[in-house]
Amino acid sequence: MHAQQRSVRNRETLSIIGVRPVVRLLILLFTSDIAAPVGLNGDIYSDRAIPSTNLDLHFAHCSRNLEKCKICEDMVPRKFAEEHFLSTHAPVACSLCSETMEREILAVHRGENCPKRIVTCEYCEFPLPAIDLFEHQEVCGNRTELCHLCSRYIRLRERDVHESRCNGIINNVAESSRNTHTAERDRGPPRRQPQEFSKKRLLFTIAITGIAVLLGSLLFQRKV
Secondary structure, three states, rough: HHHHHHHHHHHHHHHHOOHHHHHHHHHHHHOOOOOOOHHHOOOOOOOEEEHHHHHHHHHHHHHEEEEEOOOOOOOEEHHHHHHHHHHOOEEEEEOOOOOEEEEEHHHHHHHHHHOOOEEEOOOOEEEEEEHHHHHHHHHOOOOOEEEEOOOOOEEEEHHHHHHOOOOOOOOHHHHHHHHHHHHHHHHHHOOOOOOOOOHHHHHHHHHHHHHHHHHHHHHHHHHO
């Protein structure tokens, strides 16, 4: 009789102080007359060891108030089951491209797969959406820069390979061509040379002049 009263008092005390299930189990084992293999049973709802005398009551309480999540298998209060699903497992939309996906892969999507994530051009380091990167680099990579070692103009897409192989030897053909263009630009456009008169044109001019003089003389004599 005294042992039963002591066991009841111990269970009431444990329910008040709310100790952890493992600690509660140890206290019950050492302070009650209930044998562990016979008197304790597992609760399928809360995964706790429950004294046999309280199992039915505890089972009814858990089945009425708790629900196991079908995704993570956590026990959650039944009235918060929907809230738990929405906040933890419900599909979410990417804020950049509006694609809907599982919450667990959202971070990977935004960092690696989202077509509207911001990336930088490998040639000019300009930030732009990933969906536009290929077209931008096709144009940007064809721009040229002057190599200060060999004085050649190199396309940006070939710059790294060129720098690893460039030996600093100046391209004489390219240098000569540039010097020629520079000299022509400094001199300006070539001046037009005066055209030489041909002999026939000179004789024709003399003949016309002679005829004009002769006619003038005749007219002058008539007036006199």
